[in-house]
Amino acid sequence: VMRLPFFRKDRFPPVLPAHLAVIMDGNGRWAVNRGLSRLKGHREGIKKAELVIDYCLKRGIKVVSLFVFSTENWKRAEREVNGLFKLAARYLDNTKDFSRRGIKVVVSGDLSRLPQELVGKIERAERETSFNRVMTLNLCINYGGRAELAHAVNEIIRQGKSAVSEKELGEFMYHRLPDPDLIVRTGGQMRLSNFLLFQAAYSELVFSDTLWPDINEKDLDGFLNIYEHRNRNFGEVRDTGKTIDA
Numbered sequence: 001v002m003r004l005p006f007f008r009k010d011r012f013p014p015v016l017p018a019h020l021a022v023i024m025d026g027n028g029r030w031a032v033n034r035g036l037s038r039l040k041g042h043r044e045g046i047k048k049a050e051l052v053i054d055y056c057l058k059r060g061i062k063v064v065s066l067f068v069f070s071t072e073n074w075k076r077a078e079r080e081v082n083g084l085f086k087l088a089a090r091y092l093d094n095t096k097d098f099s100r101r102g103i104k105v106v107v108s109g110d111l112s113r114l115p116q117e118l119v120g121k122i123e124r125a126e127r128e129t130s131f132n133r134v135m136t137l138n139l140c141i142n143y144g145g146r147a148e149l150a151h152a153v154n155e156i157i158r159q160g161k162s163a164v165s166e167k168e169l170g171e172f173m174y175h176r177l178p179d180p181d182l183i184v185r186t187g188g189q190m191r192l193s194n195f196l197l198f199q200a201a202y203s204e205l206v207f208s209d210t211l212w213p214d215i216n217e218k219d220l221d222g223f224l225n226i227y228e229h230r231n232r233n234f235g236e237v238r239d240t241g242k243t244i245d246a
Contacts, residue, residue: 015228017181019063020056021203023195024049025187026211028080033211039083044213046091053137055220057101063136063177067195071110071144085118088141092121095128102134108174109143110151138177145197148173152198170198179203182227186212204230 024045031041049066056064069084098105105125114122122141152172156164170176179199183192188209192200206223208215 016059016061016224017204017227018061019065019178019180019182020061021065021067021180021183021196021200022052023067023183023185023187023193024212025185025189027213029187030211030213038080039087041213042080042084042087046087048213048215051217052215052220053103053135054101055217057103057135059224061135063138063180065108065138065140065177065180065196067143067193068139068141069109069143070140070194071142071147072194074113085115088139089115089118089121092118092125092139095125098125098129098137099132102132103129104132104136105129105139106136106175106177107139107141108148109141110147111142114142136177138175140195143174143195145192145194145200149198173198181232182206182223184208184223186210186215202232202234204232 027041027045028038029041030044031038052066053064068088073084074081092105095105107122107126111119111122118141151174152169155172156169164172177199179201180196180203182205183196183200183203184206185192186208188207188211190207192205196203204227206226208219208223210219
């Protein structure tokens with residue numbers, strides 16, 4: 001079980017991630033443990049996504065990426081997949097609420113396999129929130145890190161380029177967002193599961209045993225406190241008084 005460092009609510013950490021990315025794992029297990037349908041767990045998961053978004057708005061975090069549906073999630077039961085898409089479409093209907101809070105919505109992923117109704121909601125949400133500047137909410141739907149890299153390479157080929165730098169490769173990803181400073185995964189698993197593979201090169205990683213629907217503000221305080229106490233070298237050797245080699 002991960003033990004979170006002490007965090008005082010009256011003292012926000014002076015170092016915040018500009019981009020927080022979250023693998024929201026554990027919805028299905030949370031529901032099954034309570035004798036509920038897995039879709040009920042996903043509904044609870046949306047409520048916690050809203051809690052995290054509001055929390056990040058209060059803390060001044062500028063970009064939040066949420067792993068909603070992966071390219072591997074098609075292996076799940078058709079009923080669950082269809083239910084997830086309906087929940088996502090309903091959530092994306094809230095464009096006025098996004099704009100009221102200054103949230104710009106973008107969606108990362110291959111939209112070609114998604115239901116047309118959902119694609120229409122995605123396009124509308126991106127269009128109607130495009131001028132908002134308080135926060136960018138990146139919803140990763142039918143997203144895979146390897147698929148995003150393949151997408152980038154295909155775009156490079158289509159434009160007739162024979163070679164690109166690492167920086168240029170990043171410009172061909174689904175969206176030109178800053179790399180995540182902190183990636184949090186709930187639900188007890190300790191892997192990235194094909195999430196933001198290119199962008200995660202120097203992200204700080206935090207893994208929690210807590211199932212996503214059980215996440216609360218105290219957990220979020222702890223994640224930020226862990227991030228505050230990490231020494232981010234980016235490969236350099238810095239004289240910080242700490243004996244950290246990597």
